Amino acid sequence: xxxxxxxxxxxxxxxxxxxxxxxxxxxxxxxxxxxxxxxxxxxxxxxxxxxxxxxxxxxxxxxxxxxxxxxxxxxxxxxxxxxxxxxxxxxxxxxxxxxxxxxxxxxxxxxxxxxxxxxxxxxxxxxxxxxxxxxxxxxxxxxxxxxxxxxxxxxxxxxxxxxxxxxxxxxxxxxxxxxxx
Amino acid sequence: xxxxxxxxxxxxxxxxxxxxxxxxxxxxxxxxxxxxxxxxxxxxxxxxxxxxxxxxxxxxxxxxxxxxxxxxxxxxxxxxxxxxxxxxxxxxxxxxxxxxxxxxxxxxxxxxxxxxxxxxxxxxxxxxxxxxxxxxxxxxxxxxxxxxxxxxxxxxxxxxxxxxxxxx
Numbered sequence: 526x527x528x529x530x531x532x533x534x535x536x537x538x539x540x541x542x543x544x545x546x547x548x549x550x551x552x553x554x555x556x557x558x559x560x561x562x563x564x565x566x567x568x569x570x571x572x573x574x575x576x577x578x579x580x581x582x583x584x585x586x587x588x589x590x591x592x593x594x595x596x597x598x599x600x601x602x603x604x605x606x607x608x609x610x611x612x613x614x615x616x617x618x619x620x621x622x623x624x625x626x627x628x629x630x631x632x633x634x635x636x637x638x639x640x641x642x643x644x645x646x647x648x649x650x651x652x653x654x655x656x657x658x659x660x661x662x663x664x665x666x667x668x669x670x671x672x673x674x675x676x677x678x679x680x681x682x683x684x685x686x687x688x689x690x691x692x693x694x695x696x697x698x699x700x701x702x703x704x705x706x
Numbered sequence: 707x708x709x710x711x712x713x714x715x716x717x718x719x720x721x722x723x724x725x726x727x728x729x730x731x732x733x734x735x736x737x738x739x740x741x742x743x744x745x746x747x748x749x750x751x752x753x754x755x756x757x758x759x760x761x762x763x764x765x766x767x768x769x770x771x772x773x774x775x776x777x778x779x780x781x782x783x784x785x786x787x788x789x790x791x792x793x794x795x796x797x798x799x800x801x802x803x804x805x806x807x808x809x810x811x812x813x814x815x816x817x818x819x820x821x822x823x824x825x826x827x828x829x830x831x832x833x834x835x836x837x838x839x840x841x842x843x844x845x846x847x848x849x850x851x852x853x854x855x856x857x858x859x860x861x862x863x864x865x866x867x868x869x870x871x872x873x874x
Contacts, residue, residue: 553760561743562760578759583863584728584741586758599739599758601861602730606737616759655762655778673761676778681761 531634535645536625541666544571544695545621547688551580556678568685573622574610575700588616589702596702605702617659617673617683620647632659642669666690722747722868725808725845729755730859733798746805747871753801766791766801773801798856800833807837808862810846 546569553562566580574592579585587598595610628634632647637660647659660672667688673681726743740755753766764777766788773791775783785791788801803813810828812818818832829838834853841848845865851858 551760553756553763561754561763562741562756564760580759584861586739588759597758599730601728602739602859604730604737604739617761675761675763677763677765677776679763679778 531636531645532628532632533625534636535634535647535661536623536628538643538645538663538666538668539621539623540572541690542570542572542621542668543691544569545668545685545688545690546570546692546695548686550684550686552682552684554680554682561679568618569695569699570618570621571695571700574619576616576619577699578616578618587702589700591697591700598702605704607702617656617671617681620659620661620671621668722871724866724868724872725862725864727863728861730857731797731799732855732857734855744805744808745872747873750871750873751801751805752873768801798853799858800835800853803833803835807832807835807851808846808849808860810839810842 548567549565551562551564551566552560555561564580564584565582566578568579569577574590576588576590578588580587585600587596587600589596589598590610593610595608597606597608598604623631628647631651632649635646636643637646638644641664643663645661645663647661649656656673656675658674661668662670662672667690668685669688670682670684673683675681724743724745727741729740729742731738731740739758741758741760742756743754745752749770751766751768754763755766756763762778764775766773766775768774768788771786773785773788775791783791783794785794788799792799792801800807803816806813807830812820812830812832816832818830820828820830823829823838825840827839827841829836831837836852838850839846839848840850842862845862846860847862849860849862851860
């Protein structure tokens with residue numbers, strides 16, 4: 526299949542990331558490149574499907590999953606939504622959990638650039654996917670940024686700050702929602 | 707379309723302003739949160755709604771004659787009024803009146819009743835909605851709106867006014 530070479534290579538990168546902890550800045554731009562939204566927060570991912578994604582500014586929102594339950598908590602509205610976890614959620618970072626088979630099946634994957642930064646371009650094979658392209662940029666084995674293009678021509682750039690991979694241990698309660706205070 | 711009584715322009719009508727924030731929507735058993743960015747020039751407006759994580763945008767653009775809704779991967783939807791447009795989505799949002807309510811004013815084109823409330827923030831009843839102001843000083847920062855079972859909770863973060871219209 527076209528592009529399956531890229532999928533294997535990307536899967537190799539993803540499998541080498543057992544866990545990833547980083548801050549992030551997210552910048553959403555319209556089709557003319559004008560900034561529509563900027564937000565910051567922190568994230569922790571543990572393969573295959575544990576995630577803590579916290580937006581801290583300018584609004585607050587948390588997406589937490591232990592791979593079975595998905596919690597979405599809105600501190601501004603003090604509102605918690607709990608549902609069974611399914612990987613198709615609004616957090617593109619979950620691509621980190623994809624296997625070579627899934628990548629090949631769901632995307633056309635190409636390694637676009639390869640010197641200092643390895644850039645992978647993923648184009649969904651399904652027409653009704655909610656984005657038209659996802660770019661993953663790695664420096665060495667560490668993910669640096671993701672760029673999502675949607676069908677309105679808008680781009681969402683998620684840049685990881687101080688990304689750390691494969692910490693020996695991660696507290697399990699990171700991936701379970703707890704009402705603090 | 708319906709003729710509206712002649713409205714006395716308020717500063718909301720003439721000034722160019724924008725506000726961004728978050729809106730919680732409870733309507734027909736559904737619960738949604740959207741981040742929004744609202745730009746307004748007199749009768750023209752452009753509202754960008756995105757999911758709680760800032761992605762998955764929808765753009766509502768309009769004036770007094772027509773309004774359109776653009777969403778990624780779907781054809782643009784047109785309607786005469788924003789209320790018609792949003793009703794097609796199962797959303798209840800009195801957009802035309804909202805631009806006044808978010809400012810703390812009633813829609814000048816229709817009768818309204820202003821009430822005093824316990825938390826010494828005003829509230830008003832109009833178009834069948836109860837609009838309660840819960841925080842803010844010059845301009846509101848928290849507004850709760852209820853209409854039968856529908857509820858909208860607005861957090862208004864960033865009020866701005868402009869000399870020239872920010873809408874291209």
